[in-house]
Amino acid sequence: QVQPVESGGGMVQAGGSLRLSCAASGRPLSSYSVGWFRQAPGKVREFVAAITTNGRTTNYHEYVKGRFIISRDNSKDTVYLQLNNLKPDDTAVYYCATNPLGSQVTVAHASYRAWGRGTQVTVSS
Secondary structure, X not given: OOEEEEEOOEEEEOOOOEEEEEEEEOOOHHHOEEEEEEEOOOXXXXXXXXXXXXXXXXXXXXXXXXXXXXXXXXXXXXXEEEEOOOOHHHOEEEEEEEEOOOOOOOOOHHXXXXXXXXXXXXXXX
């Protein structure tokens, strides 16, 4: 059983950058496609980005295209989410999750079976 673990959150000013990392205990993360989701206070959890096992296919929510970059280093068994040009609306808890169908980059929450506990990103104006 894989258990994702997020890190790298923090507080930045608008226009700043952060890099989130998703590692895992249990089974190797490289066996799964990985998605990043976020949940702001009072809002539903929403899809942010996803990447296939080989890193060749990615998918982004329209809100973050051109600002966020998802990548993975399977030699380090880690998936990254680079957050650039951050806006106050990006403030949320960010979660990574694993999808056993390694070729999928779906937005569907139900396809992701294991979830981390999240890392807080706060963007001040």
